[in-house]
Amino acid sequence: MDYAEKRKLILKGDMAKVILTLSVPLMINNLIQTIYNLTDTFFVSRLGDIEVNAVGFVWPIIFFMMSIAVGLSISGTALISQYTGANDHEQAKVVAGQIISFSFISSTVLGILGFFTTPFIVSIMGAEGELFNYSVDFLRIILLGLPTMFIFFAFKAIKQGQGDTYTPMVLVAFSVALNIILDPIFIFVFNLGVSGAAIATVLARGILALYAMYILFTKDDGIKLNKCHLKVKKYWLKKIILVGLPSSIGQSTASLGFAVLNVFVKSFGSATLTAFIIGNRINSLILMPAMGIGSALATIVGQNLGKDNILRARKAVKTSAALATIFLIIGGSIVFITAPQIINLFTNSKDVISQATFYLRVISASLPLMGIFQIFNGTFQGSGHTIMAMLIMGSRLWVFRIPLILIFKNFTNLGEKSVWFAMILSNASVCLIGFILYLSRKWENKIIKKEFS
Structure with a gap:
């Protein structure tokens, strides 16, 4: 179902059909995401209890960063869905470009700051010895890879605002499969341990984010972006923050x-x-x-x-x-x-x-x-x-x-x-x-x- 048909379905179609058409891919996506989260734990558990504890120990920090990305994505979905309903494609493209740019800039800044402050943060949380070392190694790599996480959240928001919940689901499934392949390679073959799990996750997300951007810049399915849409604009930055911050x-x-x-x-x-x-x-x-x-x-x-x-x-x-x-x-x-x-x-x-x-x-x-x-x-x-x-x-x-x-x-x-x-x-x-x-x-x-x- 293309963009025009999806919009017509949302605005005029049978309501139960509309809800189920959009929600089923989201349900599957949530299930896939659960598998994604379990993958690292499964392979890291083969290393030992301390390594597993390290991954779980720093999860609140990762979740906090995710909450920022989620805020931006919700802002993007709200604005793009309303502009899509109003049939204002140009404004929807502007919002999409701004969401991507702001997501990339904010995640890069947070990632760099997080990389250098990770030892202090983990220490404040009370980690010592091996737990401290493994937690720092894992968290630093994940934080440097924040742009890959934020970019995909932005892509998902853009597609969902258009009414396309299927494409993000397929990409997440591909990323999970890739992570399952990369985890044992980096953890055991390259003998990188906990750091290998983090690298595998960032690489899987990175490939996902790159392909997501390829879709947005090459395929004209309601929103096709070009470089001009990425130029940061103060007005839109403020609007996105006002909607996303709560x-x-x-x-x-x-x-x-x-x-x-x-x-x-x-x-x-x-x-x-x-x-x-x-x-x-x-x-x-x-x-x-x-x-x-x-x-x-x-x-x-x-x-x-x-x-x-x-x-x-x-x-x-x-x-x-x-x-x-x-x-x-x-x-x-x-x-x-x-x-x-x-x-x-x-x-x-x-x-x-x-x-x-x-x-x-x-x-x-x-x-x-x-x-x-x-x-x-x-x-x-x-x-x-x-x-x-x-x-x-x-x-x-x-x-x-x-x-x-x-x-x-x-x-x-x-x-x-x-x-x-x-x-x-x-x-x-x-x-x-x-x-x-x-x-x-x-x-x-x-x-x-x-x-x-």
Whole structure:
């Protein structure tokens, strides 16, 4: 399906078909990305526990950098989808070029600064001895390769804004396959250890980024760029930052919130922490359809707002919520029934099985709340009102979940169940906030206008 047909489908086609057409590649992409993250861990685990710990130890720093890239990509998707809906190809090209240039410049600066400050950062985090050395080696290479990560995020944002979620999925699959091939070569054949894993990842991403740029500069599928589009313009730089910064803040504060949450969960004992980790891994798989629908909704909302088709944008939100709920009820029902058997695949500890089973069954019954959260998040991001998305992302953990755990832990006899009930109540509370923001209709105001190039 070419650009024109995809735009027509998004603006006029059957809504359920539109959502599924865009969201299925995103679901597959999320699954592939999970494999990508596991690849390094799998091969590094053959080196030893310290090496595996080093890769996991520096992950919060990498995730923080990713949150900046995600903010830029969300900004790009919102602006490009609205200009695409408005049939303003020139402005869409300008935004695409600016996203690429700003992504490259910011990632290069961050990468260089990170390279020289890595020993200090890792030391502050508390690493010593071999853990310190391996962590520094791995993180330095990953940070130098930040432009490859940021460039692909920019490409994905541009294509998604146009309604093309298939091409990024194919490229990510190719990159994962390449990483699987390169990892053992650099780790074992060249005997580079942890550094080899980082080099393989950067090379796989680099080849992916180069081909992505080749597509944008040679293929005329709605957006075909040339050098003039890459010239940085102050006006667009400011606009991209204003839209993208709240998303970056939301992502990074959520990441920090989960890190703090782990500390509180651990206070209930190692069995509770293990049950929490296993349960979350299973939940993340069940949530993939809702996450994919939420991401697809951002494009659909953006293009229809750009076309001034507010009623259709509302219909997209309602249909997405219904589809996400159906998927999660089915997935949650399966998990509720088979929870003990699923947990048995990950552990033999009776205590962990008992706690994780209770957790999964409680959470699976409330999974539709997480689906609604993803829908509101996609709505606010696609409309470009990213402050609303930041509010629901940040408040879920910092305003509701963490305080509720503290209250339940200190003023009730719930014990480790404090965590599970706090999760349900925090999800319900943030959905209520999202619904209030949705009813305000402020998200229906598009963020584009006839602007200069």
